[in-house]
Amino acid sequence: MKTKITELFGIKYPIILSGMSWISVPKMVAAVSNAGGLGILATGPFNAEQTRAAIKEIRSLTDKPFGANATLLFPGAAENAKVLLEEKVPVINFSLGKGDWIVKQSHSYGGKVIATVVNARHAKRAEDYGCDGVIATGHEAAAHGEHVTSLVLVPSLVDAVKIPVIATGGFGDGRGLAAALALGAEGIAMGTRFMTTKESPLHSVYKKLSMEKDVEDTLYSDRFDGLLCRIMKTDAAQRAIKKGLNLPAAFFNAQDIAKQLKMPFFKLFVGVLLSGWKNARQLAFMANGFHAIKTATEDGDTKEGVLPVGQIMGLLHDEPTVAELMERMVAEAKKQQQKLDAHFS
DSSP states (O other), rough: OOOHHHHHHHSSSEEEEEOOOTTOOOOHHHHHHHTTEEEEOOTOOOOOOOOHHHHHHHHHOOOOOOOEEEEETTHHHHHHHHHHHHHTTTTEESSSSOOOOHHHHHHHTOOEEEESSSHHHHHHHHHTOOSSSEEOOOOTTSSOOOOOOOHHHHHHHHHOOSEEEEESSSSSSHHHHHHHHHHTEEEESSSSSHHHSSTTSOOHHHHHHHHHOOOOEEEEESSSSOOEEEOOHHHHHHHHHHHHOOOHHHHHHHHHHHHHTOOOOHHHHHHHTTHHHHHHHHHHHHHHHHHHHHHHHHHOOOSSSOOOOGGGGGGOOOOOOHHHHHHHHHHHHHHHHHHHHHHHH
């Protein structure tokens, strides 16, 4: 396949692994890149030292292009982004923050930068920064999509900017890939579909649930991690949304984050307080969200764990290898093209 995205990143297929914390680990990233797509490392749970080690591990597993993300709202994200730049990661994906400095430094060594966005205003800003493309996150997506569906968001951004648009949210098979290209996107990014593959480190309990649940079995609320977020519908998820922000739990979960980042808790705590109540409240929400997601992903805990998933979950019925999935998707997309050709002939 040939699109602006395959040419931009030097990949075979216009299919990207979304950077998902505790899922998009080095082996998963390498599996997607080796299969012809673009794997993106999730650096959210990492400190700078771990990020550097993860990049080296990826390079030991693949000689293909790969990327890494930086969610700039998270504590430690700027430090991780600096490591990505020092290591000259081929593609950097940033979100939830101002990434102009990442674009400038990445372009200095020939790297590419894509911004994750949810509306035209953000997409235009990313284009002004000099980003090489944007990931358009539709309402159907796992985690932080907003109110506009991919069917409308993608063509609206294609019309709004000149840089390539990558569609995410509701894509998990060849029909979705063909549809995204028809909407004007140059490729797709997938999280939920890749989570249920053999190489994925997602706990088997949640892989099984992902294949059992329907398209309606998600919850969408800003009461889980403080942002509009789509998660798998479970008893634990419903309790988390009903409870909302649990400040005592956030205090203890923030201590775990400080240890993970190798940051003195007092420094983290004071920094959060000084950032203002709105930001402090958001980070408290995220501390609890991180704990719940990690518990689901790594431990398979259904009593406290909560897993971000997209509505595409309802179309998952098997657990293929990454390579099998991608080859199947491309073959399906070609069949859809043939059907369309027949319709217009």
